Every structure is written in structure tokens, then in C-alpha cells.
Amino acid sequence: MIVVRNIEEIKNNSGLAATIGFFDGVHQGHRFLIAEMGEMARKMHLPSAVITFAQHPRKVLQADFQPKLLNSFDEKIAEISTLGVDYCIVLDFTIGLSRLTAKEFLTSVLSQQWKVKALLIGYDHRFGRDRMDDFKQYRAYGQACGMEVIEASRFKVGDVTVSSSEIRRLLMRGWVEEAAKLLTYPYQLKGHIVGGHKIGRNLGFPTANMRIDEPYKVIPAIGVYAVRAYLRGEKYKGMLYIGNRPTLNNGDDITMEVHILDFSDDIYTNELTVSFIYYVRDDVRFNSLEELKAQLVRDRETIQSLLKNED
Numbered sequence: 001m002i003v004v005r006n007i008e009e010i011k012n013n014s015g016l017a018a019t020i021g022f023f024d025g026v027h028q029g030h031r032f033l034i035a036e037m038g039e040m041a042r043k044m045h046l047p048s049a050v051i052t053f054a055q056h057p058r059k060v061l062q063a064d065f066q067p068k069l070l071n072s073f074d075e076k077i078a079e080i081s082t083l084g085v086d087y088c089i090v091l092d093f094t095i096g097l098s099r100l101t102a103k104e105f106l107t108s109v110l111s112q113q114w115k116v117k118a119l120l121i122g123y124d125h126r127f128g129r130d131r132m133d134d135f136k137q138y139r140a141y142g143q144a145c146g147m148e149v150i151e152a153s154r155f156k157v158g159d160v161t162v163s164s165s166e167i168r169r170l171l172m173r174g175w176v177e178e179a180a181k182l183l184t185y186p187y188q189l190k191g192h193i194v195g196g197h198k199i200g201r202n203l204g205f206p207t208a209n210m211r212i213d214e215p216y217k218v219i220p221a222i223g224v225y226a227v228r229a230y231l232r233g234e235k236y237k238g239m240l241y242i243g244n245r246p247t248l249n250n251g252d253d254i255t256m257e258v259h260i261l262d263f264s265d266d267i268y269t270n271e272l273t274v275s276f277i278y279y280v281r282d283d284v285r286f287n288s289l290e291e292l293k294a295q296l297v298r299d300r301e302t303i304q305s306l307l308k309n310e311d
Helices: 026-046 057-061 072-083 103-114 135-144 165-171 176-183 289-306
Strands: 002-004 014-019 050-055 089-090 116-121 148-152 188-194 208-212 223-231 234-243 254-261 271-281
Touching: 014 026, 026 050, 026 072, 026 116, 026 176, 050 072, 072 089, 103 116, 103 135, 116 135, 135 148, 165 176, 176 271, 208 271, 223 254, 223 289, 234 271, 234 289, 271 289
Parallel strands: 002 089, 014 050, 014 116, 050 089, 116 148
Antiparallel strands: 188 208, 188 271, 208 254, 223 234, 223 271, 234 254
16 A cells, blocks of 8 residues: 555556545445445445545634544554555644635545545545535435445444444443444554552562553553553563542542563553453452552463463
8 A cells, every 4th residue: 555645646547446534444334334444345346545634623623622542543543444445544634724615625636636536535524614425415416516426235243333432432432342342453652661659569569651652542440450561572571450449549630551471671751551351340449559469460370261262
């Protein structure tokens, strides 16, 4: 897949088959849509293209908006690159772009600028100023400029309509296994290791405190998780804690700490990625550090058992 930001980067462009969206999470529904677009491209003998945006459109329109993201931009591009697409076109969402009607966007941007000949639109996707038009009008606008506009099939998993908002809801309840099914991969957080209070080390469970690189990514619910930790090109088992450490009277400050099993190196300032595999338990206030340590021992045994078949 070639990532492009201007039309000159597509050589000998005589037309594209495309689909468009923000594609946060690149989940099952997105993959179904992109696969349907790829099949359409093959039948029409056209290169395939996913058109997306580097920044959440609402963030451009509302400076104080704080999106809850499932992917950083780089993560999104990496996931799209696995789907057999010829091009990923990255548009800059601007105030000027937001003021275009659907007709203007289809005609001047997609057709005239990017030479899109066939556009597959998600069944519930709306675009253009005020998002007033519907698919019937999109199709008429496309016909007027030589573009075939096609409505995608609806995709569901059982009774669940797969959406980024549904996955966010699952994560914010700690339901990481269910979220992974809709994403098709375990939810990940990437960050750098920073200094902490070293309480875990004194208990025999040294932890890496994580500072997340993408400030808008969804943080799963407070609790303890079984995770896969990726550090220096190696994969490890880990137990991850999200919470305010009530046993230590830490106040309202939420921390994210990872204890990497069977590991003892100094890793401060290193980059660390964690994949959420299982939710283990709620956060609990213990009466003493001895009770906390005893629970950590049980957590470690539980996580060793849960992850034994995950190698």
C-alpha cells in the first residue's frame, strides 16, 4: 500500500475505486467495507484506495474537543496496510473542506482532484456541510460527474452493529475480550516508561509506569488486566493495573503500571506497547500492604494461567 497526500504521488492515475471514512479502530465493519471496495475495484479493473483523515474532523471544527480514539494515526495506517489496498489517501480536514456541500466534495475533490470513478459509501455514512443529503442524492451527484456511487452492505456480528462507539463502550467497561472480537485484534496502548514511587518494587512486583504517547486514546476501565507487553522487540507476559492505588491513598490521580513477568531489567525511558488480553479483577482497597502483596501473588498466578496458551 502506498500512502499519499497529493495527487502527484499517484502515477498515471486514470481513475480509482475508493471508500472514505475516518476508520478509527479499523474494526470488523471497516474491514468488511474495505474488502467490498476491493472486490468492486477488481471487477472494474481500477486501483483501490481508502480515503481517510489524519486528524479527527471534529477536532478541526471545535478546538477544545477531545476525541476518544481507538488508534493513533500511525496505528490506523498500519492496520489499513494489511488489507490489500493499493493506496491510502490522507486528506487534511480543513475549515474550507468542512464548508463544502456533498455535491461540491464529490465533484471538485473526489472526482476532479483525485479522479475517483467508483465510490463505495458505508450504509450510514454522511458527509458534506450540515450532512443534509442522503445516498440517493450522492448517487445523482456522482452520475453528473461520471462517478458511480454505490451503497455498501450493512455489517453486523450477531445482533451487534459493529461501530467504533460500541468498541469504546466495551473498553470503558473493561470488556477487552469483547472489544478484541470486534476490532479483530487486541486493543493496544503505546507509551514510554517514566519514573514512579517504586512501591511495587518494594513489594517484589516492580512496575513500569506508562505515559501514553497518543493523548486521545481510550483508556480501558479501572482494574487489573492480563496483557502482552512488547519491549525492545521482544514479547512478554504482563499484569497491568489502571487505577488510583486506593491502598496507598493516592487521591484521584489515575496511574497505569505494568509488571512484566519474569523480567527485572532497568527500562526507564524505553518505549512499551501493551495489548489487553483479559480483564482480571476490579480495583480494591486493601487494609495493608501485606494484603495487597498477597493479592498480587494471586493475580500473577491467574495471569500466568490465562496467558499460557497465548504464546
